[in-house]
Amino acid sequence: MAKMTPRTLSGFMELLPAPQQQMERMMEILRSTYSRYGFTPLDTPVIEASEVLLAKGGGDTEKQIYRFQKGDADLALRFDLTVPLAKYVALHYNDLSFPFRRYQIGKVYRGERAQRGRFREFYQADIDVIGDGKLDITNEAEIPSIIYQTFTALGLRRFQIRVNNRKILNGFYAMQGLTEKSGDIMRTVDKLDKIGPDKVRVCLMDDCGLTDAQADEILKFIAITGSNSEVLSALEDYQGKNEVFDQGLSELQTVVKYLAAFGVPEENFAVDLTIARGLDYYTGTVYETTLLDHPEIGSVCSGGRYDNLAEYYTDRQLPGVGISIGLTRLFYVLGEQGMLNSALPTSPADVLVLPMTSDLAPAIQLATDLRGAGVRTQLYTEAKKFKAKMSYADKLAIPYVIFLGDDEIAQGVVSCKDMTTGEQTKLPFDETLARIRSGLAQRNKGCVIVEQ
Amino acid sequence: MAKMTPRTLSGFMELLPAPQQQMERMMEILRSTYSRYGFTPLDTPVIEASEVLLAKGGGDTEKQIYRFQKGDADLALRFDLTVPLAKYVALHYNDLSFPFRRYQIGKVYRGERAQRGRFREFYQADIDVIGDGKLDITNEAEIPSIIYQTFTALGLRRFQIRVNNRKILNGFYAMQGLTEKSGDIMRTVDKLDKIGPDKVRVCLMDDCGLTDAQADEILKFIAITGSNSEVLSALEDYQGKNEVFDQGLSELQTVVKYLAAFGVPEENFAVDLTIARGLDYYTGTVYETTLLDHPEIGSVCSGGRYDNLAEYYTDRQLPGVGISIGLTRLFYVLGEQGMLNSALPTSPADVLVLPMTSDLAPAIQLATDLRGAGVRTQLYTEAKKFKAKMSYADKLAIPYVIFLGDDEIAQGVVSCKDMTTGEQTKLPFDETLARIRSGLAQRNKGCVIVEQ
Numbered sequence: 059m060a061k062m063t064p065r066t067l068s069g070f071m072e073l074l075p076a077p078q079q080q081m082e083r084m085m086e087i088l089r090s091t092y093s094r095y096g097f098t099p100l101d102t103p104v105i106e107a108s109e110v111l112l113a114k115g116g117g118d119t120e121k122q123i124y125r126f127q128k129g130d131a132d133l134a135l136r137f138d139l140t141v142p143l144a145k146y147v148a149l150h151y152n153d154l155s156f157p158f159r160r161y162q163i164g165k166v167y168r169g170e171r172a173q174r175g176r177f178r179e180f181y182q183a184d185i186d187v188i189g190d191g192k193l194d195i196t197n198e199a200e201i202p203s204i205i206y207q208t209f210t211a212l213g214l215r216r217f218q219i220r221v222n223n224r225k226i227l228n229g230f231y232a233m234q235g236l237t238e239k240s241g242d243i244m245r246t247v248d249k250l251d252k253i254g255p256d257k258v259r260v261c262l263m264d265d266c267g268l269t270d271a272q273a274d275e276i277l278k279f280i281a282i283t284g285s286n287s288e289v290l291s292a293l294e295d296y297q298g299k300n301e302v303f304d305q306g307l308s309e310l311q312t313v314v315k316y317l318a319a320f321g322v323p324e325e326n327f328a329v330d331l332t333i334a335r336g337l338d339y340y341t342g343t344v345y346e347t348t349l350l351d352h353p354e355i356g357s358v359c360s361g362g363r364y365d366n367l368a369e370y371y372t373d374r375q376l377p378g379v380g381i382s383i384g385l386t387r388l389f390y391v392l393g394e395q396g397m398l399n400s401a402l403p404t405s406p407a408d409v410l411v412l413p414m415t416s417d418l419a420p421a422i423q424l425a426t427d428l429r430g431a432g433v434r435t436q437l438y439t440e441a442k443k444f445k446a447k448m449s450y451a452d453k454l455a456i457p458y459v460i461f462l463g464d465d466e467i468a469q470g471v472v473s474c475k476d477m478t479t480g481e482q483t484k485l486p487f488d489e490t491l492a493r494i495r496s497g498l499a500q501r502n503k504g505c506v507i508v509e510q
Numbered sequence: 511m512a513k514m515t516p517r518t519l520s521g522f523m524e525l526l527p528a529p530q531q532q533m534e535r536m537m538e539i540l541r542s543t544y545s546r547y548g549f550t551p552l553d554t555p556v557i558e559a560s561e562v563l564l565a566k567g568g569g570d571t572e573k574q575i576y577r578f579q580k581g582d583a584d585l586a587l588r589f590d591l592t593v594p595l596a597k598y599v600a601l602h603y604n605d606l607s608f609p610f611r612r613y614q615i616g617k618v619y620r621g622e623r624a625q626r627g628r629f630r631e632f633y634q635a636d637i638d639v640i641g642d643g644k645l646d647i648t649n650e651a652e653i654p655s656i657i658y659q660t661f662t663a664l665g666l667r668r669f670q671i672r673v674n675n676r677k678i679l680n681g682f683y684a685m686q687g688l689t690e691k692s693g694d695i696m697r698t699v700d701k702l703d704k705i706g707p708d709k710v711r712v713c714l715m716d717d718c719g720l721t722d723a724q725a726d727e728i729l730k731f732i733a734i735t736g737s738n739s740e741v742l743s744a745l746e747d748y749q750g751k752n753e754v755f756d757q758g759l760s761e762l763q764t765v766v767k768y769l770a771a772f773g774v775p776e777e778n779f780a781v782d783l784t785i786a787r788g789l790d791y792y793t794g795t796v797y798e799t800t801l802l803d804h805p806e807i808g809s810v811c812s813g814g815r816y817d818n819l820a821e822y823y824t825d826r827q828l829p830g831v832g833i834s835i836g837l838t839r840l841f842y843v844l845g846e847q848g849m850l851n852s853a854l855p856t857s858p859a860d861v862l863v864l865p866m867t868s869d870l871a872p873a874i875q876l877a878t879d880l881r882g883a884g885v886r887t888q889l890y891t892e893a894k895k896f897k898a899k900m901s902y903a904d905k906l907a908i909p910y911v912i913f914l915g916d917d918e919i920a921q922g923v924v925s926c927k928d929m930t931t932g933e934q935t936k937l938p939f940d941e942t943l944a945r946i947r948s949g950l951a952q953r954n955k956g957c958v959i960v961e962q
Contacts, residue, residue, distance in 0.1 A: 061822065061823055061824060061825065062561060062562060062565035062822055062823055063823070064562060064596075064597040064598075064600040064601040064820075064823040064824070065559065065562060065597075065601065066554075066555060066558070066597070066601065067555060067557060067558065067559060067583070067585070070555040070557065071555075072553075072554055072555060072598070073552075073553065074602060074605050074606075075550040075552070075606070075612070078550065078551055078552060078553060079550065079551065081553070082551050093886050094881045094884065094885070094886050094887065095881065095886075095887070095888070096858050096859035096862075096886055096887055096888030096889075097858060098527040098530065098531065098857075098858035099530055099531065099534050100525075100527070100530060101524075101525065101530060101533070102518075102524055103518060103519060103522040103523075103524060103631050104556060104617060104631065105519060105522065105576075105619070105630075105631060106518070106519065107517065107519060109514060110514060110516060110517060113514035124557075124578070124580055124585075125578075126576070126577075126578030126579075127578075128576055128621050129621070131519070133519070133576075144516075145516040145517075145518070146516075146524070148516040149516040149517065149518065150526060153526050154526075154527070155902055155905045155906050157890075157892060159858055159888065160527070160858075165556060167557075169580050169581070178557075179555050179556065179557060189892070192892065192893070193892070194891045194892050194893065196870060196874075196889065196891035197891070200889065203878070207881070315871075316870060316871060316874050318871075319870070319871040319872075319874035319875045319878060320874055320878055321878040321882070368516075370513065370514055371513055371514055371515070371516040372513060372516070373513065405550075406548050406549060406550035406611055406612075407548030410548075418648060418768060418771070419767075419768060419770075419771040420771075422648075422652075422768050422771035422772055423771040426655070426771060426772055426773040429546045429547065429659070430773070432546065433546070434545050434546050434547075434548055435546065435547070435548055436547070436548030436611065437548075437648065437652065438609075439646045439648035439649070440609060440641070440644065440645070440646050441644070441646065450607055453607045454607050
C-alpha cells in the first residue's frame with residue numbers, strides 16, 4: 059500500500075511526551091491560581107459564525123482568520139478569547155451575575171506568516187472581570203496580584219509588572235493640545251526601548267509634526283522614572299489641569315496603594331509611563347509583564363481596563379479588566395532559553411512494575427494497590443529481555459522499577475530500584491510505598507520554570 | 511450603532527458557569543485516573559493537512575468533515591483522536607518508547623445534521639497503548655480496570671463493562687462457513703436488543719441468506735449468557751475447531767482471569783458475545799460500557815484491540831488497544847437524566863469578602879491570606895447596597911461570606927456567615943479558616959455523578 063508521509067502543519071505546536079508534561083504543569087498552575095482568585099472556568103466553541111466573530115470587523119485580524127463555508131454556514135475559528143467572551147456575556151447576560159469573573163485557557167487561530175517561534179494555533183490563558191454598567195477600581199488594583207502569584211507559582215522571581223493608566227496619557231496629551239496626535243505619539247514613544255530618546259525626539263518632530271517645545275514636554279514626561287512614590291509624586295506636578303488626567307492619577311494611586319495588601323513586592327512592580335497597549339480598546343489601567351533577564355521576549359502577560367466589552371452585540375455598558383498570557387509562545391521561549399526545569403519528573407509513570415513470575419496476578423495486584431495509593435503505575439508485560447525492560451524505564455525516566463518474583467512473593471516483600479541512585483531495596487509493600495512517596499515528593503519539589 | 515445579535519452555533523456546547531464547573535470536575539477525574547495508569551498526556555493540533563487526516567479516505571467521515579482552504583493549503587479539523595494519534599506515532603516514532611501509552615482529551619469536529627443531543631464539536635477522552643510489532647494481551651486485560659476506576663471515580667456504581675473478542679466471532683463464523691457473510695450477520699445481531707431474537711432470526715434468513723440450521727447456530731451462540739465462568743465454559747464446547755477461535759477464547763480467558771487482580775468486581779463486567787464494534791478496525795478484545803439504569807444511552811465508553819494503528823503512514827506494524835469516552839455527549843445525557851450532583855459546589859469562589867471600611871487594605875490583606883491558604887476567594891468592592899451584595903453571593907452559591915468592619919479589625923476577628931445554614935461566627939482568622947476548610951471538605955465530599 060502506498061503510504062502518506064505523516065506531517066504536522068508548520069506553525070502548529072505538537073510536543074513530545076516529556077515537554078508536554080511540562081506544559082500540563084504550567085496549565086495546571088494557571089488553572090489553580092486563577093481559581094484561587096475566584097474566576098470561574100469557561101469553555102466556548104472554537105468555531106463561531108463569521109458574522110458574530112467579525113462583528114467588529116476590519117484590519118489584520120480579518121486577513122489572518124481561518125474562515126470557511128460548511129453547507130450554507132459562513133464559519134470562522136476564534137482568533138482570541140475576548141470576542142467569544144463578549145459574545146458569551148451578551149448572549150447569556152440574564153444568566154450571569156456581575157461582576158462576572160471568568161478564566162479561559164484555550165486554543166486560538168491566526169493564519170500568520172510561518173516564522174520560527176510564531177504559531178498559527180496557540181493557547182491563550184485569559185482572565186477577565188466584567189461589570190454591569192460600572193466596575194470598581196479595586197478590580198484593576200487586584201490584577202498585579204494575580205500576575206505576581208501566577209508567575210511566582212511558575213517559578214519566576216526576576217520579572218516586573220509594568221503598569222500605566224490610559225487616562226493619565228490621554229489627559230496629558232489633552233493638556234498639551236495633542237489629543238488628535240496622541241495615537242501617532244504613543245506609537246512613537248512605544249519605540250523608546252528600541253531607538254532611544256534622541257531618535258524618539260526626531261520622530262516626534264519629523265513624523266508627528268510636533269514643535270520643539272511639545273517634543274520636550276513629551277520627553278520630559280516619559281523620562282519620569284524611579285520608585286513608585288517618586289513617579290507618583292512627579293505626576294502630581296501635572297495635577298489640576300485636566301480632569302481625565304486627575305482621574306487617571308487617582309486610579310494609579312489606588313493601584314499602588316493596595317499593592318502591599320495584595321501581596322505584591324515593590325521590586326516586581328513599576329509604574330511605567332511609556333506603556334500604552336494599543337489605541338482604542340483600553341481606557342484605564344494597562345499592564346505589561348517582562349522578564350528582567352529576557353527583555354527581548356517582550357511582554358509575557360498583558361492587558362488592561364476597557365469600558366465596553368460587548369458594544370457590537372448589546373447596548374449594555376459592560377466595562378471590564380483583563381489580562382492574557384500567550385501560553386504557547388511563552389512555553390516555546392522558555393524552552394529556547396533553557397528555562398524549563400528538567401529536574402522535574404516528565405515520565406508517564408512513577409513506577410514500572412516488572413512481573414518475574416508466569417502467573418501475573420501478584421504483579422497486577424501490586425500495580426492495582428499502587429494505583430489505589432495514588433502512585434502512577436505502569437505494568438510492563440511485554441516479552442522482552444530484562445535489559446530491554448530496564449532500558450525502557452530508563453528512556454522514559456521512570457524513577458522506580460519494582461520487581462516481583464517468586465522469592466519476593468514468598469517473603470511478602472517487593473524489590474524496588476531507585477533508577478536515579480541505583481539503590482535497590484527489598485521491603486514490604488507499605489515501606490516501599492512510603493519510600494516511593496517521599497522520593498516523589500522530593501523530585502516534585504521544584505518549580506516548572508528555573509532562572510539561571 | 512447597529513448591533514449583531516450574539517449567538518452560538520447549533521451543535522456546539524457552550525455551558526453556563528455552574529455546569530462548566532461540573533464538566534471541569536469530570537475532566538479532572540479523567541486526567542488523574544488515566545495518569546494513575548501510566549498514560550502520558552498528548553495535545554495534537556485541531557487542524558491537520560486534509561491529505562494526512564483523510565489518508566484512510568472514504569465513507570461518512572469525509573462528508574462530515576470540516577475541510578477548507580487557507581492560502582494554498584487544504585486543511586481539515588480532526589474528526590477523532592485516533593487518526594492524529596496514528597500520525598503522531600508514525601511521525602515521532604524514533605522519539606517514542608514502546609509500548610507507548612497516551613491519553614488525550616480534546617475537541618473533535620463532525621458536521622453532522624443538527625439534532626438534540628448530537629454535537630458538531632465535542633470532547634473525546636481517549637487512551638491507547640501502542641506496541642511496536644507486538645503488544646501483550648495483558649494490556650487488553652487492563653482496560654476494564656481503567657474503565658472501572660474511571661466510572662467509579664465519577665460516582666457511578668450501576669454500570670457494566672461488556673467484553674467480547676473479535677477472534678472468537680471471526681473463528682465462529684469461519685466454523686460455520688460464514689466468513690464472507692460475517693459483516694452482515696454482525697450488523698443483524700447488533701439489533702438483538704432492539705428487535706429481539708425472533709426478528710433477528712428472520713433477518714438472518716431473509717436478508718443475509720442463511721439456512722435454517724445456520725440461523726439456529728447463530729441464535730444458539732448469541733444466546734450464551736450467564737456468569738463469566740458459565741459463558742467461558744459454554745465457549746469451550748466450540749474449542750479445537752478453528753485456530754482463530756481458540757486464540758480468541760484464550761485471550762478472553764486471560765482477560766477474565768486477571769479481572770480480580772485488576773480490581774474489577776464481577777458485577778461490573780460481563781462477557782457479551784453480541785458485541786462486535788464495527789467491522790474492519792478491531793481484531794481482538796472489544797469493549798462497551800453501559801449504564802444499567804439507562805440502556806437507551808448506549809455505550810458510554812467503547813474501544814478495542816487493533817493490529818495496525820498507522821498503516822496509512824508507515825510500514826511498521828503498530829498494534830494497540832484503546833478506549834474512548836464521548837465526554838460531551840455523556841455530560842449532556844447525564845444532565846438530561848438529572849444525574850449530575852447538584853450538591854457539589856459550582857461557585858466561582860468559596861469565600862466572598864465584603865469590606866465594611868473605607869480603607870480596603872485590611873479586607874484585601876484578608877483575601878490575600880485566604881488565597882495563600884488555598885481558599886478560592888473573591889473580594890467584592892462594588893458600590894452596592896448590602897442586600898445586593900448578599901444576593902450576589904446567594905445567586906452564585908458562594909458558601910461563605912466574610913465581613914470585615916472596624917469592630918472586627920479592632921477585635922482581631924472576622925465575621926463569617928455560612929450561606930447554607932445562615933450561622934454567623936465572629937472568630938480569629940485561623941479559627942475561621944479551619945471552619946471554612948472543614949465545611950468545604952464536607953461540601954466537596956460527593957461524586958460528580960449521582961445515581962437515583
